[in-house]
Amino acid sequence: MNAAPNFAFDSPEEAIDALARRLGTTGIQQVELSESHDPTRSLHRRVLASPIVADRDSPAADVSAMDGYAIRESDLLKEGPIEVTGESVPGSPPPPESDTGVIRIFTGAIIPDGCDRVIQREHTDETTAGSPPDSSSLGQIQWTDKAKSIPSGANIRRQGENLSAGSIAIKAGLELTSPRLAALTNFGIQQVDLHAPVRVAVLTTGDELASATNSDQSPLPPWKIRNSNASALLGLLANQPWVDCAPPMHAIDEPAALLPAVQHAIEHHDVVLMTGGVSMGDYDYVPRILQEAGAEIVFHKLPLRPGKPILGAVHQSESKSTLILGLPGNPVSATMGARRFAMPLIRKLAGMTNWEELPPLVMLEEVSEKTLPLHWLRGVRMTQPGLAALVIGKGSGDVATLAATDGFIEMPPHANHAGPWPYFAW
Numbered sequence: 001m002n003a004a005p006n007f008a009f010d011s012p013e014e015a016i017d018a019l020a021r022r023l024g025t026t027g028i029q030q031v032e033l034s035e036s037h038d039p040t041r042s043l044h045r046r047v048l049a050s051p052i053v054a055d056r057d058s059p060a061a062d063v064s065a066m067d068g069y070a071i072r073e074s075d076l077l078k079e080g081p082i083e084v085t086g087e088s089v090p091g092s093p094p095p096p097e098s099d100t101g102v103i104r105i106f107t108g109a110i111i112p113d114g115c116d117r118v119i120q121r122e123h124t125d126e127t128t129a130g131s132p133p134d135s136s137s138l139g140q141i142q143w144t145d146k147a148k149s150i151p152s153g154a155n156i157r158r159q160g161e162n163l164s165a166g167s168i169a170i171k172a173g174l175e176l177t178s179p180r181l182a183a184l185t186n187f188g189i190q191q192v193d194l195h196a197p198v199r200v201a202v203l204t205t206g207d208e209l210a211s212a213t214n215s216d217q218s219p220l221p222p223w224k225i226r227n228s229n230a231s232a233l234l235g236l237l238a239n240q241p242w243v244d245c246a247p248p249m250h251a252i253d254e255p256a257a258l259l260p261a262v263q264h265a266i267e268h269h270d271v272v273l274m275t276g277g278v279s280m281g282d283y284d285y286v287p288r289i290l291q292e293a294g295a296e297i298v299f300h301k302l303p304l305r306p307g308k309p310i311l312g313a314v315h316q317s318e319s320k321s322t323l324i325l326g327l328p329g330n331p332v333s334a335t336m337g338a339r340r341f342a343m344p345l346i347r348k349l350a351g352m353t354n355w356e357e358l359p360p361l362v363m364l365e366e367v368s369e370k371t372l373p374l375h376w377l378r379g380v381r382m383t384q385p386g387l388a389a390l391v392i393g394k395g396s397g398d399v400a401t402l403a404a405t406d407g408f409i410e411m412p413p414h415a416n417h418a419g420p421w422p423y424f425a426w
């Protein structure tokens, strides 16, 4: 399907891809783990810029997977009580092998040379031998029938079977999740290359905001509104270690104020999220101002509800590319637009190779007859795993109903069936 003449792109996906193609990633920070007082916490969910390489085999030697006895096949031929001649414990080198007895071994300890299997202690009889011959004795055991069926190689984790020294343990472009932090520690990493957090500016516009002129009017007159968009956007960006979000900025609907505010935001940030001033009103200066600031307008308006007037732009300078999203001022449009468009693109800038959204799919409990010739973002509440109920509000100004949602689904033009639909959680 071709884009309708007034839309540069047919779908949110295509519009996001067009912006993504114009964006790079943030620079690289080298972090010495010894210099950080709490390296695990400070690295958690940061994005790796270079791969992590294994410094040694994993495991570093053949080790036992069970508590039991490390033996050779010939040991199983021994009848009657067998002397335990030594112990292999984690944290110490293994004892030398013994011709006369067997070695007790604990999970994770090194397999003594010559042993080919580990018999779990529950498959031995450790009580038959009576009192030990002397106090230094490690005891005696006897084989059960089950022990005799344990094959060669059993219960041994082989050196390097997880990963061999020099192999890539964690690829670049991934977030350092808890398992990856474990791998990083396991391989003795002292220094990591991380992508710098994405510097994001939230720039709201509009003279109607309480804080724009005189914030201490009390009670707030009805022609003034509170800056809910700033809170929505800061909330989306909060607690993302790969985002460095500046305190929100605001500009009045006045080109002389808007242009320097936009220029400053572009210069000092990788992403500028603007709200308001992108539709057809006499005071909607954002598209013009972005052009004056030297940004390329990649699209203005998409076949989307809410958020049809959305604007996507990129500003290129010698040192960086800056993403600018002009989100419509209506709170539902601004919040859904930021979730749908800004979040994957910020992940791209943050250096994540898996930045593209893979939204889970949900079914709707009920559908209405109504359809739209647009991509339709519809607020939902999750009711069961995989099942969602529509939360019907009064339109794109209804922030009260939006607050009752867990996220939204995206339906393509003319659709009205139960799904499954991609679900974008808050």
Ligand SMILES: Nc1nc2c(c(=O)[nH]1)N[C@H]1C(S)=C(S)[C@@H](COP(=O)(O)OP(=O)(O)OC[C@H]3O[C@@H](n4cnc5c(N)ncnc54)[C@H](O)[C@@H]3O)O[C@H]1N2
Pocket: 204, 205, 206, 208, 209, 225, 226, 227, 228, 229, 230, 275, 276, 277, 278, 279, 280, 281, 284, 306, 307, 308, 309, 327, 328, 329, 330, 331, 333, 396, 397
């Ligand atoms: N003639 C037309 N008028 C409108 C069209 C259109 O196509 N033709 N599109 C409508 C749609 S759809 C939307 S969405 C809005 C988007 O307008 P703007 O982006 O220009 O936003 P504003 O006009 O500045 O504000 C719209 C609405 O949102 C409130 N607002 C603005 N900023 C905030 C904020 N920070 N926090 C909370 N609420 C905010 C503002 O007071 C307005 O009520 O345009 C339609 N009009």
Ligand code: MOO
Pocket: 304, 305, 306, 307, 308, 309, 328, 330, 332, 333, 396, 397
């Ligand atoms: O698209 Mo606007 O966001 O409907 O209100």
